[in-house]
Amino acid sequence: MSRPLTDADRRRQISVRGLAGPENVGELKKNFNRHLHFTLVKDRNVATSRDYYMALAHTVRDHLVGRWLRTQQYYYEKDPKEGGGWGRFGVSLPVLGCPPQFWGPSQPLLCCPRPQLGLDMEELQEIEEDAGLGNGGLGRLAACFLDSMATLGLAAYGYGIRYEFGIFNQRIAGGWQVEEADDWLRYGNPWEKARPEYTIPVRFYGRVEHGPDGAHWVDTQVVLALPYDTPVPGYRNNTVNTLRLWSARAPNDFNLKDFNVGGYVQAVLDRNLAENISRVLYPNDNFFEGKELRLKQEYFVVAATLHDIVRRFKSAKFGSRDPVRKSFETFPDKVAIQLNDTHPSLAIPELMRILVDEERLGWDQAWDITVRTCAYTNHTVLPEALERWPVHLLESLLPRHLQLIYEINQRFLDVSWGGGPGVVRTGGGPRGLGIERAWIGGMENKVKFAAYLEKVSGVRVNPASLFDVQVKRIHEYKRQLLNCLHIITLYNRIKKDPGKPFVPRTIMIGGKAAPGYHMAKMIIRLVTAIGDVVNQDPAVGDRLRVLFLENYRVSLAEKVIPAADLSEQISTAGTEASGTGNMKFMLNGALTIGTMDGANVEMAEEAGEQNLFIFGMRVPDVEALDRKGCGA
Incomplete structure (x- = not known):
């Protein structure tokens, strides 16, 4: 007869390996129906698509909870650096939006839910906020x-x-x-x-x-x-x-x-x-x-x-x-x-x-x-993006913290400049990125995104056209204005010589302006105004289309980034610390046109500058122009 396990024995068994998942798809279907009936108190006669999403989300969450608990137990036992x-x-x-490879045994249910449960997985993913x-x-x-x-x-x-x-x-x-x-x-x-x-x-x-x-x-x-x-x-x-x-x-x-x-x-x-x-x-x-x-x-x-x-x-x-x-x-x-x-x-x-x-x-x-x-x-x-707070506000809201900030500053100055030569050392180096590249190519993503645009906004675009995309926060330094000037130039070229061959291009600009940033809102208005002129000109036709992607967010990025042919990364050199959209576009197969700014520099070093379309001033040129003045 085996002896009962002690607490020490149980703790030694804590591991994040070897956790069994659901045995079969039938078990997952059973859990799905259990949540539909007992968590949401609905049946198939009255359940909505949102109810099905919630039931599936709770089913997947159940699948995670055992691993979640075991992970925390493992951390408490091993006491690693946190x-x-x-x-x-x-x-x-979005857990439901993750690739089905995450789920192992649940893949047949999550990957092909229509024959299993009569549900459309893509429809359920769209419901998730x-x-x-x-x-x-x-x-x-x-x-x-x-x-x-x-x-x-x-x-x-x-x-x-x-x-x-x-x-x-x-x-x-x-x-x-x-x-x-x-x-x-x-x-x-x-x-x-x-x-x-x-x-x-x-x-x-x-x-x-x-x-x-x-x-x-x-x-x-x-x-x-x-x-x-x-x-x-x-x-x-x-x-x-x-x-x-x-x-x-x-x-x-x-x-x-x-x-x-x-x-x-x-x-x-x-x-x-x-x-x-x-x-x-x-x-x-x-x-x-x-x-x-x-x-x-x-x-x-x-x-x-x-x-x-x-x-x-x-x-x-x-x-x-x-x-x-x-x-x-x-x-x-x-x-x-x-x-x-x-x-x-x-x-x-x-x-x-x-x-x-x-x-x-x-x-x-x-x-x-x-x-x-x-x-x-x-x-x-x-x-201007580095935050500044009025002293009187800090003094009122966080009086002790203001005292500590004064003390930190004074001690720093004493070390840096007080009583003799001081050396202030700053350090920064290139950051290595270990990324598994999964290239997504072909027309499938462009066709899918074109269908999405027509469904949600009624706008029809030609999937065979070049998808030229600039999606990021609307800000003067990100230079959506420069993109607008390029659009106007392309439009004028078509109008000047309508019979000349021209590669069809769909230009998409998206992003949000901060509610209090008036100039950014004016830029959005300019983009939409240009789009109204270009898209309604019969002489232009499908050769040039201009779209503002409304309400740019994570779920929209998941659609537009894999569909892009050209990624616009055109901020003024020396203004972008890194940027992340540029890397996502490149990993999804888009070509990059941009300046030597932010992570574009590292991308050019790793991929070769000949594999990006680099233009414009470098940082020393911008600094020299700032010193000299634009009118000089």
């Missing part, structure tokens, strides 16, 4: 970090804000951009799991008192950060990491006294103000309240995340919430924190505040730990 990163995630992390967590290259890289680390089996957490309304939906009315709310959570999110037991209080305002035992931040306003976890599966392995998103909640005792004595409206307004922190992505900061809300958002995610990281560092293995680690000497050996751009930069003073004020470490030791723990990547080199 990576954490902030980002505005420009991706929905893009998560409103961010946009652009910054969010795309954050999502790529999570995907890659899960695939490599690295212990990692992603952190962000669970925005109730994400990046706005863009509608073009009369040629102008109109912003509409992106209520991506209105039907619920089947992939997330609330974790109220790990709710963290985040403090704002107040004042600083200095005593014999150090500084104390007192008389603060408290907002609760409620975490929601989403699984992030690796590719062809059993690793499932976690994306933890914070939602702002007012404390339970929100001005209850005022409420009870008749101040109902003010009490409710105060509660709404607290929860506005996670209400919307990118509030307009052209006015003071918008700036304050943005700064609140940035500190909210930083404070909640760092307290969560410190809690896990101090906790025992196997999920115990009792502190066991007292010393922070090993903190940099167990934790690596990646700061994605300037938005989470308050992590530096916040980690210093935790170490100095709460853990009572000396300044030099705390600074050494902070420097060895945090890494930073910038995503632009434009001075």
Whole structure:
């Protein structure tokens, strides 16, 4: 008779290998119907396509949960160095949209659902909402970090804000951009799991008192950060990491006294103000309240995340919430924190505040730990894109952090310039990318995208034409204006000599303008106006078409990037830190026309400059022109 397993025996069995999946397609069908009936309380007579999507999502989620739990158990047992990163995630992390190779035994169901369940997989994928967590290259890289680390089996957490309304939906009315709310959570999110037991209080305002035992931040306003976890599966392995998103909640005792004595409206307004922190992505900061809300958002995610990281560092293995680690000497050996751009930069003073004020470490030791723990990547080199905050705003909202920033700055200046020659060393090197190239060619993607455009917008394009694509955030430095000038030039050439042979070209420009960026909105209006002229000219016909791709987002990128023939990467040299769309287009087989800017430089070095269409000034030329002036 075998003896019962001890806790130690069970822990030794923890592994992320060898987890069995569903035995057969029949089991998955059974789970699908179970969720349809018992989770959604529907049957085939009344179920909608969204109900089928939700049932399938819950079925796939069940398939992930065992791996998710086992991964966390494995991390607690092995206690590896853990990576954490902030980002505005420009991706929905759509599990149903993943290639069927991710799922192994479930491939027959997910790849060919029509004969198995009578459902159209592509229709179900279209129902899945893009998560409103961010946009652009910054969010795309954050999502790529999570995907890659899960695939490599690295212990990692992603952190962000669970925005109730994400990046706005863009509608073009009369040629102008109109912003509409992106209520991506209105039907619920089947992939997330609330974790109220790990709710963290985040403090704002107040004042600083200095005593014999150090500084104390007192008389603060408290907002609760409620975490929601989403699984992030690796590719062809059993690793499932976690994306933890914070939602702002007012404390339970929100001005209850005022409420009870008749101040109902003010009490409710105060509660709404607290929860506005996670209400919307990118509030307009052209006015003071918008700036304050943005700064609140940035500190909210930083404070909640760092307290969560410190809690896990101090906790025992196997999920115990009792502190066991007292010393922070090993903190940099167990934790690596990646700061994605300037938005989470308050992590530096916040980690210093935790170490100095709460853990009572000396300044030099705390600074050494902070420097060895945090890494930073910038995503632009434009001075105006590097965030600046009014001193009086920081002083009011985060008084202790402003004191720490002053101290950090003073010590840096003392080392750099005080008392003799100082050397400030900065380091940066080329980043190697290990990417498996999967080239997607042929006409299939172009035909599919042309059919999609006709279906959703009624616009007919010739799939045999050259698909010339520029999709990115609308900004002056990205030079959509230069593309417009090229379109006008092509149009004038056709009008001048209509009988001359001309390669048919469909030019597509897409992207969103920040709500408060008037010039970017004017650029969108210019593109649509040019399109109206070109597309309605019978002398041009199908030889030149101009389209503005409305509401550019992750799910639209998944369609247009594989269909592109030519990728426009034409920012002014020296303005783009890297860019990510250029790499995605190249990996999907598009030719690149562009300047020697951002990652175009590395792409030219790796692929050979002769394999890209490079034009325009180099960085030294641009700098020389800036010094001389355009009118010189």
